[in-house]
Amino acid sequence: MNESRINLDDLSLFLEIAATGSLTGAAERCGVPLPTLSRRMARFERSTGRTLFLRGKAGYALTAEGRALASEASELHEIRARLSRWVDAGRGPAPVRITAGFWTSRFLAMSLDPVRNPLWLPAFVPSNAVLDLARREADIGIRNRPPDSPRLARRRLRRVDHAIYGIGPQVTGYVTLPKGPGLAASQRWLHETHGDEIATTASDPRLCLDLALAGFGRVVLPCFIGDAEPRLARLSEPIAALAHDEWLVSHHEARHDPPIRAALDAIAAALAAPGD
Amino acid sequence: MNESRINLDDLSLFLEIAATGSLTGAAERCGVPLPTLSRRMARFERSTGRTLFLRGKAGYALTAEGRALASEASELHEIRARLSRWVDAGRGPAPVRITAGFWTSRFLAMSLDPVRNPLWLPAFVPSNAVLDLARREADIGIRNRPPDSPRLARRRLRRVDHAIYGIGPQVTGYVTLPKGPGLAASQRWLHETHGDEIATTASDPRLCLDLALAGFGRVVLPCFIGDAEPRLARLSEPIAALAHDEWLVSHHEARHDPPIRAALDAIAAALAAPGD
DNA sequence: GATACGACTTTCATTCATGCAAGTCAGTTT
DNA sequence: AAACTGACTTGCATGAATGAAAGTCGTATC
Known part of the structure; x- marks a missing residue:
């Protein structure tokens, strides 16, 4: 579009000269070196088509236009300073995009110790749609196959079992997500096998759990979640149809980063x- | 301080690649050219000491750190775009620093037509202290000698006369600035010759005029101001001691800008x- | 399963910017 | 008045970045 791409390094030098008031x-x-500055x-000036300096005997002074440019570009030095800091000091943790199911994400978020991971920071990306790891839409995926x-x-990671939980055996009916696309396997199973026993639905898995804790019904949960919640009792054997291994998946090359x-x-x- | 100055041009190319997703x-x-991009x-990466890209068979993909850097530096493109616009289109008016006395500044501000001056914009700098034009503290000065x-x-510009003004001959006493350093010649003259007739003082020349318009006293004003104010009458002959020419002063080199x-x-x- | 394609890397001659040293020029000092 | 100083510009040899073409490697196509 614009042929004359402004040279940012020259611009940066220009700002330095503007601030200092002299080439020296x-x-x-x-x-x-000074000659380099002079030539650059x-x-x-040629590339911008403007006269930026008054080349007086007493050194470089900015023209009116030069001052306008300097004030226009003043943020550049802040950016550079910030990046220099990033490069040689801070090395802030890099975000690693993780796609996983709701409960696994939650379990992970609570298990990972942020202070022990100076190198990276988890960034959970929603996994409703199946994100394509091969196309690098995420860095790491946790899948059930x-x-x-x-x-x-x-x-291969741990084996994951699911079971039915509730605050007590007396609770009947189920709480789950409304039917729709992108439903997790456990919710699909519930709709298929106990579809007529569904008492309430909620739009969020965590909300389902809250409803179950309030006694609105039973829920299907991964055992690593249900067993960890003291207010819930396991009301069934592990559901064979939902048992699966968890798999940690990543791009072949990304894993060396x-x-x-x-x-x-x-x-x-x-x-x-x-x-x- | 920091030996490894980050190369802003490389950074800019990096952002472009990050946005595009491929060298090509x-x-x-x-x-x-593509080889240049590859090498740069x-x-x-060497200069930052970080691995920014995953060089896969399917093109360049950012590492986690690369993404962190890209988001850190995202403003750079905005700056560049803004400057490109400044360079080849807008050419916003350049600020020209003018130092002049209060009333002359005011007169100028009202006389100069902003739309007829696409090239420059007046920036009035206070002239309490005597600004040094030779040291380029301002671009243009208007002086009384x-x-x-x-x-x-x-x-040499027009001749400037001062006279005493008031809303009518019945008004007695004077309104002026309080005694102090940096007082304009007309105020000094008033303090010296009519010091015992000063009724009120105000910290701002414009405020003095307002007080005079309200009938609090007489004021000494340049005739180009006093005569232009219909509510004021000239109550004296021009004051010989204050008559002077105005001089337009600028740096020898700056005036070719x-x-x-x-x-x-x-x-x-x-x-x-x-x-x- | 062989071939074509796409995306980068490497090679090498060339060009361009660099950096030292010498040159210019106006103002200042002695 | 002559020499000096400060601040930049110019000349020239060197070295580094460039760009065109050929090379590599894996994937997609037939």
Whole structure:
């Protein structure tokens, strides 16, 4: 679109000169030799088509237009400073995009210790639609079966059982999500096998749990959630149809990226099969 | 301080790649050949000490850290876009710093037509202290006598007379500024010759005029102000001791800067001597 | 299963920017 | 008045970045 892409490095030098008021001073502060500065500013003026400096005998002074440009671009130095800090100091934790089911995400969020992960930060992305790890829509996925594509790296995690929970055996009926696309397997199973016993629906899994805790009905939960909730009792044997392994899936190449690797290790530890 | 100055051009290319998702795409959009992009990104990674890309078979994908950097630096493109616009389109008016006395500044502000000056915009700087035009603390000065330094360009403008004004001859006493350093010549003259007739003082010349209009006393004003105010009557002959020429002063080199030149011409026209 | 394609990397001659040293020029000092 | 100083510009040899073409590697197509 715009042929004359403004050179940001020249611009940065320009700002330094504008602040210093002379080539000599700016040259020292930037560690750039003075002749280079002189030539680059000449080029910069040509490229902008403006006269930015008054080349007086007493040094460089900004023209009116030069001052306008300097004030226009003043944020540049802040950006540079911020990035320099990011590069050589902070190294803030990098966000690692994780896609997982609702309960697994919640379990993970509570298991992972943020202070022990200086390298990465979990970023849970909703997994309603099936995100395509192969297309890097997320970095790490936790799935209930191994991926189809051979390009994805996989690792088997713990076995996950589901069961029916409630605050007591006297509670009848079920609380679940409304029927619709993108429903988790456990909710689909409930709709298929106990569809006529559904007492209430709620739009959010966590809300279903709250309703169950209030006595509105029974819920189907992963055992790692249901067993951890002291106010709930297991009201059935594990549901065979819903038993599955959890699989940790990531892109073959992404897993060598340090933050992602760290995330993979931490997640694997949190969701390890008991035997491992 | 920081040896490894981050290269803003590389960063900009990095953002383009991050947005595009591939070297090929970014190369076209930036007009930079693909091999160059490849090498510069390799160098950029070395300079930051981070792995920013996953070089997969399907193109470049950002690592977690790469995404962190991209979001950290996202403003850069806005800045660049804004500057590009500034450079090749808008050419917003450049601020020209003008130092002048209070009433002259006011007269100028009302005389200069902003729409007829696409090249520059007046920026009035307070002239309490004597600003040093030779040191470029301002671009243009309007003084009541020619400058001392031979390095400054000068141009004689209209003659300025002062007189005593009031809403009528019946008003006695004077309104003026309180005694102090940095007082204009007309106020000094009033304190010296009519010091015992001062009725009120105000901290601002404009406020003095308002007080005079309200009948609190007489004021000394330049005739170009007093005569233009229909509610005021001239109550004295022009004061000989305060008569002076106005001088338009600027730096010898600065006056060839187009915006400053335009400003000089406009000011000279607004404040021209009647004969010219 | 062989071939074509896409996306980058590498090679190499060339160009361009760099950085040192010398040059210019106005104002200042002695 | 002559020499000095400060602040930039110019010349020239060097080195680094560039860009066109060929190379590599994996995936998609037939």
